[in-house]
Amino acid sequence: MGVLKDAHQVLRFVWRHPANRERRLHAVGRAVRFQVRGRLGLPTVTPIGTGARLWAEIHQSGASKVVYANPPDWAEMRVWRSILRPDSLFIDVGSNIGAYALWAAESGAEVIAVEPDADAAARLRRNIALNGFPIEVLNCALAAEPGTMSLTVGRDCTNHLVMNGSEQGRAVTTRTLDDIIGDRYVTGVKIDVEGAERLVLDGAERALAERRIRVLQLEWNEQSRSTLGEDREPVAATLRRHGYHLTRPDADGRLVPTDPSGYGEDLFAVVDGADLHAGAPGG
Structure with a gap:
């Protein structure tokens, strides 16, 4: 049955x-x-x-x-196909086997794929080799500060950071998004880290404050309660504080304003005044 x-x-x-x-x-x-x-x-x-x-x-x-289904995330991936250009930088945080990374690379964007799980990172590299795209792979987790944290094992795309020893896991290196970005402008960042999205944003304070990330896609389900013991409001507050408005794509991949309270489909944060179809400043 x-x-x-x-x-x-x-x-x-x-x-x-x-x-x-x-x-x-x-x-x-x-x-x-x-x-x-x-x-x-x-x-x-x-x-x-x-x-x-x-x-x-x-x-x-x-x-x-x-x-x-190709693409599997119909509305969300259509957003990126309309935004990304050969002069874009796209960072795929929680890349898993690389569907978003490959999708972005096919648009001509420079892609950095971040995947902390060693097995998933190996599959990611295999998929990149299959296509020959110059995607940079970082086998680490992103968090509020560099160091070491614990990650669950053997859960496919639902592996997540372990907080306060609540579950068994293995040690992974952590970096910050600010460290990875440096002084560059980023067209897009997709963050799918099973409830730890707020930690990733905490490690991107400089880039967010300087408005050098144009668009972010964030998972918006209840996993944040299990991982961090909080809802999504701290993430929404951080984004608003740095001048982002919150949207979701319609069925055609057009971003429309949304109410981020509660939980739901992935949310897109767009920096105020952004021209989504223009190249990066200075690039």
């Missing part, structure tokens, strides 16, 4: 996803082939974007979603 329930959920996701609406039967066939190959122990190479590819293995949720 469990297998049948999982199959039903996959088929429902594939059939309803907007990326598949013009070729639903083809998408279902692709999903079935992936499942069959995976149960035989075989990986699948699947497209991401128009020409990029990545390795997908069964039971790896981040890669599986790319098999089921």
Whole structure:
């Protein structure tokens, strides 16, 4: 019964996803082939974007979603496709297997992919090698200050920082976003760190204060309560204090103002007065 329930959920996701609406039967066939190959122990190479590819293995949720829909995060990834240019810098924080990093690199942007989990970072590098993109990989976590923290193990794309010894994990090096950015201007930063997004922003005070990050995408679910024991209001307050307005994409990838209270889909913070289709200042 469990297998049948999982199959039903996959088929429902594939059939309803907007990326598949013009070729639903083809998408279902692709999903079935992936499942069959995976149960035989075989990986699948699947497209991401128009020409990029990545390795997908069964039971790896981040890669599986790319098999089921390209792009998997329809509205969010369409935002980046409309903004990123060859003179852009994009930083993918919590890159996992690299779907966003590859998506951004295909747009011509310079990409830095940050992934603290060693196994995921190895898969990320494998996917980058498959495409030949000059993506820089940093195998570390981002936090409020440099040092060492603990990260859970074996949870695929839901590995997260461990606070106050509440769970078992292994040591990972931490850096700050300010350290990685230096004095550069950044077109976009995607932050998906399973509830620790506020720590990443705490380590980006200089770049935020100097308004050198144009757009940020942040996960906005309840995981912050489990990881940090807080809701998302501290993140919203930090962004507002530095002159960002808070938005979410509509079905066509256009950013519209949103109420960030509570939880919901990923939120995009846009620095006030930003021209999202212009190059970086001085670049």
